Amino acid sequence: MAPTKGKGNGKRKGKGNSKKTKCKATSDLYLPKEIISNILSCLPVKTLLRFRCVCKKWRKLISKPNFIASHFRRSSSLQQCGSSILIHTRHAESFAHVLSMYNPPESIVELDNPFPRFLPSMSIVGPVSGIVCLFEPPWGDVVTLWNPAMRRSRRVPLLENIPLMGGGYCWVSIGLAFDYEENDLLILRIFCLGPDATDPNPVELYSTKNLRWKKLKNELVCHIVSCTSIAIIKGVPYWLAFATDEIGSHMVLVRFDVGRKVFAKLPMLGTREKTKQNFVVIENCLGMLTWEERDNSYVDVWVMDDEDGWSKKCKVGPLFGFDRIVGCLRNGDIVAENEYGVLLYDPVTSSVKAKLSVDYAIKNSYVILDYLESLVQIEGMTFVKK
Structure with a gap:
């Protein structure tokens, strides 16, 4: 009886130690929480979405607002050299709106369209x-917020009915x-x-914090010329508009002061x-590319400073054989379109880095956005x- 008892005790003791060691290894993960958080905050969104299934602690960490903000800051710094590009086009046969993403050096991938x-x-x-x-122009009566990296969207209900066309x-x-003070994403209509x-x-x-609309008091009188803002700098949107004063009608920039919730006019x-x-974002400043239509055109790069106004940053080119400039990325690369499609152009080396053409896209339908993924x-x- 004694050997049987000893054998049984040995098995029970072995099982107990094994289970205890396994639980301890899973919960402690051998690394301090701060180091784990730092490592995870450097990973892409797609990887983090998979890592939420590792354990409850990781799932809770990845969902915390502080971690989401830290991850976005690191993504901003890591993606300065190789920007992701969100591409909006129209299909030549179906006329459907096509949304695609280009993550260098990968190929262009069509995204599931939430609109x-x-x-x-x-x-x-x-x-x-x-x-x-x-949103749907011209009245913005169907509004959808979308995070392409998270593959999630939300339809935003409107405050009231659309004004009649005859209302001016x-x-x-x-x-x-x-x-940033309220940690609140805002939509302006x-x-x-x-x-x-x-x-x-x-x-x-x-x-988006309170999930409701309100009518904003506004004293600015101007004629905004496009259905979207021309640029967003550090969470501040800008519009191009005509304003009339004692001098007459002239072009101005309109900026929304997020803190004071008022609009202001700036010189154009x-x-x-x-x-x-073409208005662009350059080094977190409002920039503008100017050029003349000809076969070998140079592009002047301008940057606006709140105190000094507009100043010329540099001249790039010449660029050959393009019909229009679609946009500019944070790293200075220019996106241009010609008869063969859309090209990503490096102004420093005067060379084409990549072709961004989407199959069956209508010419001149390209809209590109310099995209930074987030967990928001x-x-x-x-x-x-x-």
Whole structure:
């Protein structure tokens, strides 16, 4: 009986030690929490979404607001050299709106589109903290917030019915902003008046923190020329507009002060009549590319400073054989379109880095956004189905 008892005790003792060691290894993970958090914050969103299944502690950590903010800051610094590009095009046969992502050195991947396919038109603005806004022009009456990296979206209900066309409104212009003090993503919906209007533009503001719209008091009178903001700098949106004063009608920039919730006019760079221009974000500043239409065109790069105004940063080129400049990335690469498609152009080496053409895309339908992925989610977001 004694050997049997000893053998049984040995088995029970071995099992107990093994289970205890396994639990300890899983819970402690051999590394301090701070180091684990730092390592995880350097990983791409796709990897982190898989790592949420490792254990409850990792799932809880990856969902914390502080971790999400830290991850986005690290993504911003890591992606300065190789930007991801969100591409919006129209299909030549079906006329459907196609949304794609280019992550160098990978190929272009079509994304699941969260916008209602039965609507004939769609515009895109952003991104802010990895979130973009899709809406239907000219009235912005269907608004969807979308995180492409998380594959989640949310339809935003409107405050009230759309004003009648005869009410003096031309269209609605949409912009995104971010209030860092309140940690709140904002949608701005500006009702644009005609060039001869004398009344301030009605403005509606949506808070993703409070999940509601409110009418914003506005004293600015101007004629905004596009259905989206032209650029977003550190959470602050800018528009191009015509304003009328004692001098007459002239082009100005309109900036939204996120803290004070008011609009302000800024001077616009004067250009020649035949000069083309494109607003871009350069080193977290508002920039503008200007060029003249010809076979070998140089591109002037301008940057605006709040105190000194516009100053010329550099001249790049010559660029050969392009029809238009689609945009510019944070790292200075220029996206240009010609008869063969869309090209990613390195102005330093004067060479083409990549072709960004989407199959069956309509010429001149390309809209590109310099994209930074994030883990940010808005309450009520759901998974985008194929």
